[in-house]
Amino acid sequence: MPLLRALLLTTFALPALAEPVAPTTITEWKAVYGTVEARDRIPARARLGGTLVELSVTEGDEVTAGQELARIVDDKLDFQRAALAAQSKALSAQLANAESDLKRGEELLANGVTTTQRVDALRTQVDVLKGQIAALDAQSQVIDQQSREGVVLAPVAGRVLDVPVTEGAVAMPGEVVAVVGGGGTYLRIAVPERHAASLAEGDRIRLSNGMGDREGTLARVYPLIEGGRVVADVEVEGLPDTHIGARMLVRLPVGEREALLVPASAISTRAGLDFVGLRTAGGTALRAIIPGEAHEVDGVAMVEVISGLVAGDDVVPAAEVSHD
Incomplete structure (x- = not known):
């Protein structure tokens, strides 16, 4: 305790630069698991x-x-095809005989030996046999199509x-x-219904696939809530399709809040405790803090301070604080 009290109360020369702490609006993220789905899943x-x-x-x-x-x-199609071929062969023989009878009848009609009615009957018989053969050919084509199917x-x-x-x-x-599965892949997520109102199409989301952090876009939020969860789709560029159904950790923006942020470089750790240097009326002093989540603001690594600071405190960069 004497060492801790000495660290807390030690004062130093006033640094040239100090940064006043002000509340910053940060985004709250909800961590859920998404499932890799194929866009088209067709049997x-x-x-x-x-x-x-x-x-x-x-x-x-x-x-x-x-x-x-x-x-x-x-195998039944082969037998049906053979049966049709046999019927067609028989009808072809009958057709040849009928055409011979028609030819003889036309010759007899030309000589006045037979009647026109008899010749018309022979001609009709020829037409009927041709129609029957054509029907068998059509049935054979149907069987061929079934085989191709x-x-x-x-x-x-x-x-x-x-x-x-x-x-x-x-x-x-x-x-x-x-x-x-084709047409590319996407992530499907199920979010507790209490966050449904905070989800909007076009929101940027963060995800991790074991190969580093990536970003995606919330493409669709479905209106039907089942089992207390709302389903949404996330578009991620270059999402692999090698493992459909794989789960990936997704972080969704579900709200905003005010927080006090300090540069990560301003935090120093001593005896297992975290401190920041503050400018006070009597000089520079160390104050113990409880750090929270890390954030990035305009490319600068920042850390949320849960306890130990108030708005308006002047934070001194750690490099300008003496370690005596």
Whole structure:
């Protein structure tokens, strides 16, 4: 205690410069965790039911839009195609016979041996067979299109987030084969509802991803509050998409308050206590303080003083305080 009393009461020669302490408006920050989300999270679905015979991607692979991800085969389509081919072949034979009958009928009609009604019936039979063959060809094209739909394509360019199926499994129409995340990434945060009124689109936020502090912009605040929390999206330039769902610490501005700030260089530590030099009527004296959070004002490192100073105190730079 004698040492502490001596440090508190020691006076020094009056320094040439002193900085009066004045209240400064600072921003209050709320620390929350944000989750990295893909802007577009689209499932690649099977359009054809069948067996998954080929799966060419896995979780984490980068894909381009339209890239083949998997191939599904339905064996029944081959049998249907073969049945249509056989029917078409039979109808083609009937058509050839009907065209021969029509040709003979037209010759007989020209010689006056047969009637016009008989020739018209033969011509109608030829047209009917041609229509039936055309219908079979259309059905065959439908089957060919169904076979092509067995190829599952990437809906967007991005990274494969999930592959819930395995090669050899049976896939149903509409079943998800892979989930692709694309279109970039953003942070989604959930903030307690008491801070909802203080959030505004365009606010600058701070975040840390383990690689140094970064800044982002509050892009959207959703109006629906669920579970006592309001959801918001944060745009961050260059946010990686290697780990969708990763959590990052985010600091949001939720208000302002008045505080006394002193330059960090004006604080000295002795015997485990923090002091600042003050100009008094009798000279320069050390005063014990309780420091708070660090801030940066116009590029100068400042420290909030919780206790020990009042507005109007003249702070002396630590370099100008004697350490005797």
